[in-house]
Amino acid sequence: DTMDTFVCSSWYFDRFCSPHESDTPFSREAVDYWMPVDQYIGGVEHAIMHLMYARFFTMVMRDLGLVGVDEPFKNLLTQGMVLLGGHKMSKSKGNTIEPDEIVAKYGADTARLFTLFASPVERDLEWSDEGVEGCWRFLQRVWRLVHRCVEGRESSRLAEGRVTAATAGMAADGSAVQRVRRAAHAALKKVTEDLGVRNSLNTAIAAIMEYVNALYSLKDQAFAEDGGDAAMAEAIDLLVVMLAPFAPHIAEELWHEVGHSESVHREPWPKYDPDVLTVESVEIAVQVNGKVRDRITVSVDVSEDAAFEAAMASARVSAAIGSASVKKTILVPGKLLNIVARRESP
Structure with missing residues (x-):
């Protein structure tokens, strides 16, 4: 008799837990330790073939007391296909890329x-x-x-x-x-x-x-x-x-x-330091009538008045304003301060 290939390929992950086991298909102790699989990656077509059979075999073996898990895989990721000219690469179509090249x-x-x-x-x-x-x-x-x-x-x-x-x-x-x-x-x-x-x-x-x-x-x-x-x-x-x-x-x-x-x-995967990511100050652009004149460093929560005071300490900004009167200031937090200045009519 010939068995369908799915009969063997539907529980290989259990065998992988104890590949050198010689007396039984797999060690129950090893399967209980390693299973279920953390991440399964495969094409979407697996959903109606291999995944279905793998789940069925796992449930049967669970009912028989051979394994202790209900499902074989924790997470499923179905990757996309590689296309060439909008068509799926296929040896039969002859539209593959030679990886060795x-x-x-x-x-x-x-x-x-x-x-x-x-x-x-x-x-x-x-x-x-x-x-x-x-x-x-x-x-x-x-x-x-x-x-x-x-x-x-x-x-x-x-x-x-x-x-x-x-x-x-x-x-x-x-x-x-x-x-x-x-x-x-x-x-x-x-x-x-x-x-x-x-x-x-x-x-x-x-x-x-x-x-x-x-x-x-x-x-x-x-x-x-x-x-x-x-x-x-x-x-x-x-x-x-x-x-x-x-x-x-x-x-x-x-x-x-x-x-x-x-x-x-x-090397163990490093952990980022949240304290390093805490921003206490930020550099903002200072515009006079819409034209950038300088960049200044201010605290992240700077008020509009404090930002204006810091900007006026810049020689470039004060020179650009000159004798004009400041009519309005516009602060975009973390981005820029725009100073609107107009010369008084004589």
């Missing part, structure tokens, strides 16, 4: 990064050579950023790692060091939530890209400040750890470049 030209990390970044995981993905090229360029930017930070005077401190409480306390409000740390922990918070809560891989990668842009713009200022080496060390460490799930090979290389001996993939 992509890997040979751009590397496996680029192919992986593009696949995860180009579309939300539950939606179809349109293959794009331009998109692959863009992901490759991004990884090159990351590589250059890390190497610039480990070269020369920064290298001796960068390998030492984390920011201490004393070092963190050195950062003045609004300093480059503080902005680096805030960017690092904001990115970590976003990536952690996108991975662990929302399964939103593409937005997690987008957050890392924004973070890299921030580090490029802040690194020179940060290195020039007290505590800058330690802050950049923490920032680079967090960047590489966050990148590791998406580009594991380059992340491993960079992890060792910054002075670590163990694998980045054995």
Whole structure:
């Protein structure tokens, strides 16, 4: 007699709990420990085939006392398909992309990064050579950023790692060091939530890209400040750890470049510091009659009168107003202060 393949494929997850069991199909003790599966990922077509049979077999084995769970899977994620020219890739249609060619030209990390970044995981993905090229360029930017930070005077401190409480306390409000740390922990918070809560891989990668842009713009200022080496060390460490799930090979290389001996993939996932994300001051633009004249730093809850007083301390703002009379001020919290000034008619 021939058994349907679904008979075997409907309980493989139980066998995986004790693959070397020789006397029984699986160990009840091992199944009770490992099951149910935390996350099942598969195409939507599985809902009417494999998932249905897997649930049926689990319920039968539960009734027979072979397992102690009611359902085999805790969570289900159905990913989209890869499209080329609007059509699902298929060997029978001959419209597939040869992965070996992509890997040979751009590397496996680029192919992986593009696949995860180009579309939300539950939606179809349109293959794009331009998109692959863009992901490759991004990884090159990351590589250059890390190497610039480990070269020369920064290298001796960068390998030492984390920011201490004393070092963190050195950062003045609004300093480059503080902005680096805030960017690092904001990115970590976003990536952690996108991975662990929302399964939103593409937005997690987008957050890392924004973070890299921030580090490029802040690194020179940060290195020039007290505590800058330690802050950049923490920032680079967090960047590489966050990148590791998406580009594991380059992340491993960079992890060792910054002075670590163990694998980045054995590094515990870091926790963001909510205190770092607390903003006490903010930089706002000051406009005079709609034209930006200067930027000033004020407290996040600054009043309109206090913001105006701070703005008038700016030589650029006071020069722009000159002998004109201030008719009105408009404060957009956290964004700008607009001063409306008019010269009196003679």
